Amino acid sequence: MNRNETIQILSTLKAAFPNAYKGMSRADSEAMIALWCRLFADDEYATVGRAVDALITTREAGWTPSIGEVKSEIAKLKPADFPSEDEAWLMASKACKNGYYHSEREFAKLPPIVQETVGSPNQLKEWAMMSEDEVRDRISVRFKKAYRARLEVGVRESKLPSDLKAVSALADKLRLPS
Numbered sequence: 088m089n090r091n092e093t094i095q096i097l098s099t100l101k102a103a104f105p106n107a108y109k110g111m112s113r114a115d116s117e118a119m120i121a122l123w124c125r126l127f128a129d130d131e132y133a134t135v136g137r138a139v140d141a142l143i144t145t146r147e148a149g150w151t152p153s154i155g156e157v158k159s160e161i162a163k164l165k166p167a168d169f170p171s172e173d174e175a176w177l178m179a180s181k182a183c184k185n186g187y188y189h190s191e192r193e194f195a196k197l198p199p200i201v202q203e204t205v206g207s208p209n210q211l212k213e214w215a216m217m218s219e220d221e222v223r224d225r226i227s228v229r230f231k232k233a234y235r236a237r238l239e240v241g242v243r244e245s246k247l248p249s250d251l252k253a254v255s256a257l258a259d260k261l262r263l264p265s
Contacts, residue, residue, distance in 0.1 A: 092132040093124045096139055103143045104151040126154055129249050134161055162242060169241055175201045175234050176227055179211075183222065186211035200241055204234045 088096070097120065101108045111119075127135055138160035142152045152160075170178065178201050182193035186208075194208035205211060214222055 088124065088127045088130055088132050088135055090120065090124050092135075093120055093127065096127075096132070096135055097123060099136070099139055099143070100151050104149070106149070107151040123154065126158075126248055130161060134164060137164055162245065168245065169200055169238055170198060172231050172234055172238070175204065176230055179205055179230060180222065180227070183211050183214040186215035190215070200237055201234070204230060204237050 135157065138157050139152070141164070142156060142160055146152065169175075175198075178197055182190075182197055182205075186193050190208040190212040194202060194205065194211055197205065214226055217226065
């Protein structure tokens with residue numbers, strides 16, 4: 088979104104929640120525009136507009152939505168970029184079935200978030216050597232729990248502007264293994 092589009096979005100919010108902006112100084116208005124402009128730089132104007140409209144029409148509280156609330160609403164409006172927990176486990180378990188001899192190839196076929204949850208091709212090979220009951224009863228539970236945690240991080244990061252995503256990715260690379 089550019090500056091003019093940001094001003095239009097904020098004008099909509101001001102019309103819907105006039106008390107929130109009452110008595111705001113010019114400097115405060117400029118700071119708010121700059122903040123919204125920076126944090127929504129990667130978002131399409133129409134998408135932000137739909138999210139704001141949805142919040143205005145469904146909000147029962149009398150205060151203006153926060154940036155985080157608008158970002159959450161945008162995430163609800165966008166199609167899911169990540170497989171569901173069950174879909175992710177189905178992919179991993181299928182890869183596991185062929186993982187004894189072809190773990191590298193099977194691992195490479197998985198979406199990145201599923202790869203991160205599995206860990207490595209060697210993990211697929213280890214799972215392939217286990218009994219089906221053990222994989223179904225023990226590994227699937229652990230996988231789904233780990234996937235939910237990864238999914239939370241993925242969804243959170245999808246809401247960040249690109250400059251903050253880069254900082255987050257760098258921090259992840261520099262983080263020591265636990």
